[in-house]
Amino acid sequence: MVTNITSFGRSGLSDWLIQRASAIVLALYTFFIVAYLLLNPNLDYMTWHGLFAQTWMRIFSLLAFVSLAAHAWIGLWTVTTDYLKGTAIRVGVQTFIILAIFVFLVWGIQVLWGA
Amino acid sequence: MSTLQVSIYRYNPETDSAPYMQEFQVDTHGRDLMVLDVLHLMKEQDSGLAFRRSCREGVCGSDGMNMNGKNGLGCITPLSEVVKGNKLVLRPLPGLPVIRDLVVDMGLFYKQYERIQPYLLNSDPEPAIERLQSPEDRDKLDGLYECILCACCSTACPSFWWNPEKFVGPAGLLQSYRFLADSRDTATAERLAALEDPFSVFRCRGIMNCVAVCPKGLNPTRAIGKIREMLLADAT
Numbered sequence: 001m002v003t004n005i006t007s008f009g010r011s012g013l014s015d016w017l018i019q020r021a022s023a024i025v026l027a028l029y030t031f032f033i034v035a036y037l038l039l040n041p042n043l044d045y046m047t048w049h050g051l052f053a054q055t056w057m058r059i060f061s062l063l064a065f066v067s068l069a070a071h072a073w074i075g076l077w078t079v080t081t082d083y084l085k086g087t088a089i090r091v092g093v094q095t096f097i098i099l100a101i102f103v104f105l106v107w108g109i110q111v112l113w114g115a
Numbered sequence: 116m117s118t119l120q121v122s123i124y125r126y127n128p129e130t131d132s133a134p135y136m137q138e139f140q141v142d143t144h145g146r147d148l149m150v151l152d153v154l155h156l157m158k159e160q161d162s163g164l165a166f167r168r169s170c171r172e173g174v175c176g177s178d179g180m181n182m183n184g185k186n187g188l189g190c191i192t193p194l195s196e197v198v199k200g201n202k203l204v205l206r207p208l209p210g211l212p213v214i215r216d217l218v219v220d221m222g223l224f225y226k227q228y229e230r231i232q233p234y235l236l237n238s239d240p241e242p243a244i245e246r247l248q249s250p251e252d253r254d255k256l257d258g259l260y261e262c263i264l265c266a267c268c269s270t271a272c273p274s275f276w277w278n279p280e281k282f283v284g285p286a287g288l289l290q291s292y293r294f295l296a297d298s299r300d301t302a303t304a305e306r307l308a309a310l311e312d313p314f315s316v317f318r319c320r321g322i323m324n325c326v327a328v329c330p331k332g333l334n335p336t337r338a339i340g341k342i343r344e345m346l347l348a349d350a351t
Contacts, residue, residue, distance in 0.1 A: 003312070004312060004313050004314070007313050011311055011312065011313070012310075012311055012312050012313035012314065012315070012316060012317030012318075013311050013317070013343075013346050013347065013350055015313055015317065016317050016343065017347070078313075078318075081277075081278070081313075081314075082273075082274075082277040082278065083277065
């Protein structure tokens with residue numbers, strides 16, 4: 001029996017599915033932002049602020065942030081289990097990555113809903 | 116040019132402190148020999164050279180090796196297919212411990228094969244004569260049962276190099292699907308439960324090195340995709 005306690009979903013199947021679903025969300029979000037910037041060449045602060053003030057955009061952005069957090073956790077966890085063979089350094093790097101993802105997620109939410 | 120330059124990996128742990136490459140000049144008389152024939156010509160020059168071989172026709176799977184950077188069976192690989200610039204570099208299969216020269220320790224490879232329980236599991240009462248299978252169900256095993264366990268695919272797989280104790284590897288997973296797909300096997304749920312963790316199947320990143328090197332032309336990546344589909348269908 002192969003065990004794992006620091007992976008995102010504690011299951012290969014769930015990690016695999018989340019990785020694919022989050023990739024689709026991130027692709028859609030990236031496509032939307034790039035298209036929006038191309039369609040608004042003279043973008044000013046008020047228009048940009050107005051976009052992010054709308055509920056649907058906040059939901060879409062939060063979904064993208066959460067997807068990015070999950071996607072990064074699963075991807076980097078895989079990289080650490082491939083290349084870091086010493087347990088102490090692997091667990092240390094995994095802890096650092098998970099903490100960094102948490103900090104970025106909270107920070108992102110604060111940017112979205114902050115003043 | 117009928118003299119081929121061969122560079123071969125040599126290592127005898129009893130006498131050598133480290134592995135090294137040895138150069139050979141082999142006279143092929145201009146013939147398009149198989150790589151295994153060249154090894155025999157080299158063994159005439161140096162009888163200490165160690166490699167595995169048996170059937171010499173691509174059936175036993177003994178002489179898997181790395182030829183000019185690509186894994187394959189020496190016995191069915193003609194020089195015209197691998198030699199570039201009259202030079203041939205022979206190394207043991209990558210990623211496995213070397214016992215001597217081209218002979219590798221296949222222990223981890225077999226351990227992963229054993230783990231997928233490569234035999235029929237059936238809890239139904241035994242029939243009087245034999246378990247029957249329809250021709251359509253038998254067809255589902257084509258492209259799966261032909262594997263000769265030469266290890267060319269698993270030793271070409273970076274996921275197997277980094278986690279050979281946890282990732283089953285393409286050869287083992289092809290055989291795992293061979294039994295998952297078999298209508299006479301009733302242990303599907305137990306087999307799937309043992310594969311659901313992040314390593315056994317899901318460490319496959321689909322780079323298809325296994326497909327590129329398989330000397331029997333099999334497709335382990337497709338079998339791994341089918342196992343994922345079965346896991347998904349079972350758990351959602």
